Amino acid sequence: MDVRDLGEFGLIDRLARALGAPADERLIVGIGDDAAVWRAGDAYVIGTTDTMVAGVHFLPDRVSWRDVGWKALAVNVSDIAAMGGAPSFALVTLGVPPDTAVAALDELYAGVRECAEAYHVTVSGGDIVSSPVFTVTVALMGEALVSGGAPLLLRRDAARPGDLIAVTGPLGGSAGGLRALLEGTQLEHPSLVEAHMRFWPRVDAGDIAVRAGIRCGIDISDGLVQDLGHICEASKVHAELRLDRVPLDDDLVLAYPQEAASIAATGGEDYELILVGPRGAIELADGALRRQLVMPDTEQLTIVGEIMTGEANVCVLDASGREVTFETGGWDHLRRR
Amino acid sequence: MDVRDLGEFGLIDRLARALGAPADERLIVGIGDDAAVWRAGDAYVIGTTDTMVAGVHFLPDRVSWRDVGWKALAVNVSDIAAMGGAPSFALVTLGVPPDTAVAALDELYAGVRECAEAYHVTVSGGDIVSSPVFTVTVALMGEALVSGGAPLLLRRDAARPGDLIAVTGPLGGSAGGLRALLEGTQLEHPSLVEAHMRFWPRVDAGDIAVRAGIRCGIDISDGLVQDLGHICEASKVHAELRLDRVPLDDDLVLAYPQEAASIAATGGEDYELILVGPRGAIELADGALRRQLVMPDTEQLTIVGEIMTGEANVCVLDASGREVTFETGGWDHLRRR
Numbered sequence: 001m002d003v004r005d006l007g008e009f010g011l012i013d014r015l016a017r018a019l020g021a022p023a024d025e026r027l028i029v030g031i032g033d034d035a036a037v038w039r040a041g042d043a044y045v046i047g048t049t050d051t052m053v054a055g056v057h058f059l060p061d062r063v064s065w066r067d068v069g070w071k072a073l074a075v076n077v078s079d080i081a082a083m084g085g086a087p088s089f090a091l092v093t094l095g096v097p098p099d100t101a102v103a104a105l106d107e108l109y110a111g112v113r114e115c116a117e118a119y120h121v122t123v124s125g126g127d128i129v130s131s132p133v134f135t136v137t138v139a140l141m142g143e144a145l146v147s148g149g150a151p152l153l154l155r156r157d158a159a160r161p162g163d164l165i166a167v168t169g170p171l172g173g174s175a176g177g178l179r180a181l182l183e184g185t186q187l188e189h190p191s192l193v194e195a196h197m198r199f200w201p202r203v204d205a206g207d208i209a210v211r212a213g214i215r216c217g218i219d220i221s222d223g224l225v226q227d228l229g230h231i232c233e234a235s236k237v238h239a240e241l242r243l244d245r246v247p248l249d250d251d252l253v254l255a256y257p258q259e260a261a262s263i264a265a266t267g268g269e270d271y272e273l274i275l276v277g278p279r280g281a282i283e284l285a286d287g288a289l290r291r292q293l294v295m296p297d298t299e300q301l302t303i304v305g306e307i308m309t310g311e312a313n314v315c316v317l318d319a320s321g322r323e324v325t326f327e328t329g330g331w332d333h334l335r336r337r
Numbered sequence: 338m339d340v341r342d343l344g345e346f347g348l349i350d351r352l353a354r355a356l357g358a359p360a361d362e363r364l365i366v367g368i369g370d371d372a373a374v375w376r377a378g379d380a381y382v383i384g385t386t387d388t389m390v391a392g393v394h395f396l397p398d399r400v401s402w403r404d405v406g407w408k409a410l411a412v413n414v415s416d417i418a419a420m421g422g423a424p425s426f427a428l429v430t431l432g433v434p435p436d437t438a439v440a441a442l443d444e445l446y447a448g449v450r451e452c453a454e455a456y457h458v459t460v461s462g463g464d465i466v467s468s469p470v471f472t473v474t475v476a477l478m479g480e481a482l483v484s485g486g487a488p489l490l491l492r493r494d495a496a497r498p499g500d501l502i503a504v505t506g507p508l509g510g511s512a513g514g515l516r517a518l519l520e521g522t523q524l525e526h527p528s529l530v531e532a533h534m535r536f537w538p539r540v541d542a543g544d545i546a547v548r549a550g551i552r553c554g555i556d557i558s559d560g561l562v563q564d565l566g567h568i569c570e571a572s573k574v575h576a577e578l579r580l581d582r583v584p585l586d587d588d589l590v591l592a593y594p595q596e597a598a599s600i601a602a603t604g605g606e607d608y609e610l611i612l613v614g615p616r617g618a619i620e621l622a623d624g625a626l627r628r629q630l631v632m633p634d635t636e637q638l639t640i641v642g643e644i645m646t647g648e649a650n651v652c653v654l655d656a657s658g659r660e661v662t663f664e665t666g667g668w669d670h671l672r673r674r
Contacts, residue, residue, distance in 0.1 A: 003442070005439070012465055041379040042379050048428070051466045055469070101339055106355060113355065123368070126386060129393065129394070133468060135432060
């Protein structure tokens with residue numbers, strides 16, 4: 001048996017079991033959420049890590065090193081946002097082939113720095129090693145908001161029947177950008193490529209959500225349907241998703257009009273948040289998000305479905321209430337196709 | 338210019354400068370020590386990360402996956418020990434070629450678990466990605482002992498003229514093991530290979546050192562002379578190292594009698610600590626280390642030199658006071674040789 005037979009999620013399950021149950025009572029959230037959370041003194045530290053491998057997670061000949069640097073940190077910032085926390089300190093590890101141009105690494109670090117400054121993150125250490133393939137791994141720590149001694153968090157296992165499902169912005173732009181990059185038409189679709197490489201993680205929305213009383217959320221990295229599925233599995237609830245209500249990226253609709261809705265539902269790496277909570281909390285968060293904008297009428301949270309009892313999976317419905325199925329449910333680089 | 342022209346340390350310097358000065362006042366120790374330290378509430382978090390790449394940092398056909406798992410975590414535990422802290426939570430990232438046998442990863446994780454249990458570390462998350470070459474990256478967090486609201490730390494920049502230089506155990510076994518592995522004679526030297534793959538990081542010694550009032554230390558990863566050099570550079574002091582006083586691994590002396598002293602001085606990855614402090618603090622720590630042993634007469638801290646004013650480098654002397662030079666000053670996988 002090799003890892004293609006298990007895929008990423010099968011492997012994570014197997015290895016998590018191999019580690020045994022965590023014994024440390026300071027651990028609040030362990031393997032299986034967007035990030036881990038543990039207590040340190042009177043603080044709650046949030047920790048996450050994500051890797052990008054050249055040729056697997058990005059095509060070095062089609063994207064800029066600066067964008068790779070931004071994205072390497074931004075995907076981690078999004079994990080902290082998906083827990084409702086604020087990012088703080090990062091460790092950056094590079095695996096570099098010895099013939100890598102120093103200029104490429106300068107550009108990469110310029111991108112890391114831009115993202116770090118935008119999100120008040122300090123790079124405080126890391127590691128640089130020789131590797132036959134270029135890899136960049138970021139471990140990012142953050143802190144949870146604390147109220148009455150307890151951390152306010154967005155967890156995957158906190159969805160309850162009757163909760164509404166909202167998303168924080170238009171979807172599908174990133175997957176459209178990936179498609180353009182793979183097809184070599186990236187110069188025709190700069191805004192889609194930007195959505196794929198230069199997205200803005202929703203730390204603002206995560207923070208407002210926990211303050212508004214929302215306790216369940218995830219970021220959209222694998223794709224809306226698949227990530228909502230992670231919430232259903234962790235919370236043991238059913239979700240009904242209304243495809244016609246999913247907000248679509250404008251440029252995605254222009255570029256791929258026939259497939260835009262399906263791309264928005266299944267394409268990954270939007271790095272908007274899915275927030276799940278009672279109507280009152282969702283409306284409170286929506287109002288707070290609108291007030292922080294220059295154009296306060298811009299739609300913020302879009303309600304795209306509802307949590308109910310039933311089988312722990314996602315049912316996607318079209319405008320007329322008919323069930324929609326998709327060929328692929330998101331990305332798994334490891335699994336045999 | 339490519340990265341071979343700069344080497345690992347040149348690259349770290351360049352990229353650290355590219356990031357600019359850290360702006361977050363919570364950062365206590367940043368890039369340039371064994372680990373970073375920052376304040377979180379009333380706690381002081383210590384964070385470090387280290388990577389192992391197959392074919393670069395280990396030979397998959399000559400060592401066991403279980404030992405690779407142990408070592409991947411243990412090198413990080415040693416970084417926390419080198420700051421005087423206690424390790425707590427780890428994030429483990431695997432880059433795996435899709436045809437990797439699941440049995441190999443099971444073994445790797447068994448080794449990670451053994452080290453985690455031995456050092457009270459909880460693996461709380463991570464990432465698994467597809468990669469053309471096998472890599473394992475661990476990010477490990479820990480906490481510093483706090484006294485009167487301030488963290489007690491072993492820093493590289495805290496050596497003062499007049500301080501003594503001590504090491505926590507015999508050296509060179511790991512480099513001897515690496516040599517045996519590279520020569521294919523690993524079956525003849527099992528204890529040296531064990532020193533290379535299955536070493537025990539000195540969390541006990543780091544903890545006792547900070548309690549005894551020692552404030553300067555580093556772990557021996559690059560090699561005694563080179564790591565002591567890092568202390569000299571960071572503290573802007575000179576060090577005189579007495580080669581004849583360096584404790585040698587018994588099996589190293591048996592295997593390579595002619596070169597044992599030179600291997601112990603320059604070979605890397607011993608993961609013992611170099612502790613630098615006033616005589617009284619060193620003696621206090623030595624006594625405390627002896628008391629925790631079943632055989633209390635076993636030598637613990639060995640004084641191998643002294644800090645003085647002068648050029649920020651290390652001078653190695655033999656028993657008759659003559660200066661000794663070595664061809665290589667430690668490991669740098671990236672640098673053009």
